[in-house]
Amino acid sequence: MNYWLVKSEPFKYSYDDLVRDKKTFWDGVRNYQARNNLRAMKKGDQVFFYHSNEGKEIIGICEVAKEAYPDPTAKEGDWSVVDVKAKKKFKTPVTLKQIKDEPKLADVALIKQSRLSVMPIEKKHYDLILRMAS
DNA sequence: GCCAACGTTGGC
DNA sequence: GCCAACGTTGGC
Numbered sequence: 001m002n003y004w005l006v007k008s009e010p011f012k013y014s015y016d017d018l019v020r021d022k023k024t025f026w027d028g029v030r031n032y033q034a035r036n037n038l039r040a041m042k043k044g045d046q047v048f049f050y051h052s053n054e055g056k057e058i059i060g061i062c063e064v065a066k067e068a069y070p071d072p073t074a075k076e077g078d079w080s081v082v083d084v085k086a087k088k089k090f091k092t093p094v095t096l097k098q099i100k101d102e103p104k105l106a107d108v109a110l111i112k113q114s115r116l117s118v119m120p121i122e123k124k125h126y127d128l129i130l131r132m133a134s
Numbered sequence: 135g136c137c138a139a140c141g142t143t144g145g146c
Numbered sequence: 147g148c149c150a151a152c153g154t155t156g157g158c
Binding site: 031032033113114115116 | 138139140141
């Protein structure tokens with residue numbers, strides 16, 4: 001079991017959209033590092049859903065429902081998507097500020113590589129963030 | 135709206 | 147293969 005974090009701008013696709021759709025394919029990734037992370041996802045992996053720009057908080061969890069396959073929206077190039085399904089919306093979202101203020105989370109990729117849109121999360125960080133959300 | 139960070143492109 | 151220019155992302 002691995003843990004991940006994906007970013008979305010809520011006005012483009014929010015966690016509530018995912019809840020409404022139940023399931024979606026995570027398209028639009030056009031960055032090699034992010035794509036490679038997508039391809040490393042396994043069915044059942046847990047994925048934090050982060051709202052960038054607006055909100056700037058981890059809003060909930062989704063789960064990998066289908067492993068990487070070619071991005072149907074890519075006209076050219078070698079890109080991938082995965083299917084994710086909504087799992088749990090946090091009662092109290094964990095904000096970027098909280099993450100920054102927590103010394104134990106100083107080296108999560110969200111802070112170190114702010115532009116990366118799909119990133120792995122270590123289990124200890126995952127567990128800690130879960131605790132912060134409850 | 136600005137700007138820092140960083141990935142990509144293209145000239146040499 | 148280096149590096150300057152440029153584009154994009156995302157926090158503030």
